[in-house]
Amino acid sequence: MSTVKVGALNGIRVLDLTHALAGPFCAQVLADHGADVIKVEPLEGDFFRKMGPYREDDDKKYFGGLFQACNRNKRSISLDLKSEKGRELFIELVKTADALVENYRADVLNRLGLGYEDLKKINPKLVYTSVRGFGDKTGGESPYKNWPAFDIVAQAMGGWMGVTGQDENHPVKVGGGPGDTVPGLFAAFGTVSALLHAKSTGQGQYVDVAMTDSILALSEMVVSQYSYRQISVKPNGNTLMNMAAFGTYPAKDGVIAIAATHDPQYHALCDLLGAPELKTHPDFIDEANRWKNHIALDEEISKRTSQLTKKEIKALFGGKVPFSPIYTGAEIFEDEHFAARNMLPRVEHPGTAEPTAVPGVPVKLSETPGEVRRRAPLLGENTAEILAELGFEAGQIENLLSDRVIRATSL
Incomplete structure (x- = not known):
C-alpha cells in the first residue's frame, strides 16, 4: 500500500502505552500520518485484542476487528513494566522518543517511576500525553480524577446524551464510541501542538486530555443555550431548534x-x-x-x-x-464516494484468508498524505526488531525472553 511520499509526522517516534479505544485511537492518528508508533504492551497484551468481531474462519489467536480498527500502522513491543529489567528497557526507549501517549488510571505510571516528572528528567523534550475520563491534575484536578470512565460515561456527563433521543425520558448515546474517539482526536491535536513547541524550544510538556471535557467542547448548543438564556436543552429527536425542513x-x-x-x-x-x-x-x-x-x-x-x-x-x-x-453498513461499502476517497482500505488480518477493510484516513494532505500502511501488530511482533534498534544483541534478547521480561510473537 505504500506510496512514494511519506507522512507529515515521518521521523517522529511515539511510545503508545494505551489500551481499549481512546488512547489507541490517538496514537493511530499519529501513526496514520507517518509517526513511528511503538505500542508498548504488557506480556498479556492490550485486553482489546480479545474484542470481536471475528470472521467465521478466524482462529481467534491474534486479535479481533476492533483492535485492528484502532491499532494499524503501529509496531508492538511487549514488556513487563512491573519488573526492574522491563522498566530499564522502557527507559532506553524513552531516550529515543519524541512523544508518549498513555491512558492508564491516574498515578499508575507514577507508582512505577514512569510518570511525566520522572521521564522528563531523562528526556526533557518528551511530550507526554494522557487521556483519562476526568483528566489529570495538570489541567485542573477533578474531584472525579480517580473514577473509571467509558464512552457512555463521557457522553452522559459531557452533554451529548442529555440532548440526544426522542425526549428527555429516553436519552440515547451517539452510536459507535465517540466518547473515546473524540478525546483521541483532541489528544492527537494536543500532542502535535506540543511537538511543534518542543521542536522550536527543545522543551517538552504534559498534555492533559479528559474524555468528559472533550465531549463538552463539542456541546456548543448545550453551553450557549444555558449560558445565554438559562435553558437546559432537551432531546428533540432529529430536529434542530429553529430549523425546518x-x-x-x-x-x-x-x-x-x-x-x-x-x-x-x-x-x-x-x-x-x-x-x-x-x-x-x-x-x-x-x-x-x-x-x-x-x-x-x-x-x-x-x-x-x-x-x-x-x-x-x-x-x-x-x-x-x-x-x-x-x-x-452494506450501503456504506457500496457507495462510490467512500471508494473514491479511499475510506475503506483493506489490510491483512492474521488468522483469516481474506484481507479486511478498516476505516480510512479522513485528513487528505496533498504533499505528505497519511495512509494505511500496515495491519495492526501481533502482540510483541516487533519486540526483537525494536530492541535490536536500541543496540541489543540476539543473545541478550534471548535471555530477556527466557526471563519473561519481554514477549515476542510471530505468525
Missing part, C-alpha cells in the same frame, strides 16, 4: 435525512417533491413559520418521500438539496 423522513425502503431550511433549499425541495404549493402556504412561507409549524411540514414532506425508494430519492435530490439516505 430538517430531520429524518421515511422512504419506501428505509429513512432519509434532509436539511433544507433556507428559502432557496426549501423551494427546491418543494419543486422536486412535486409540491410547489408548499412554497407559498402561509404556514410555511418563511423560516420562522416553517419552524413554528414544523410538525405539520414534516407530515407533508413524509407523505411524498414515503412513496419513493432511497435510490429514487437519491437520483431526485442528489446535488440539489442537502440530503442523504441513512446508510446501513
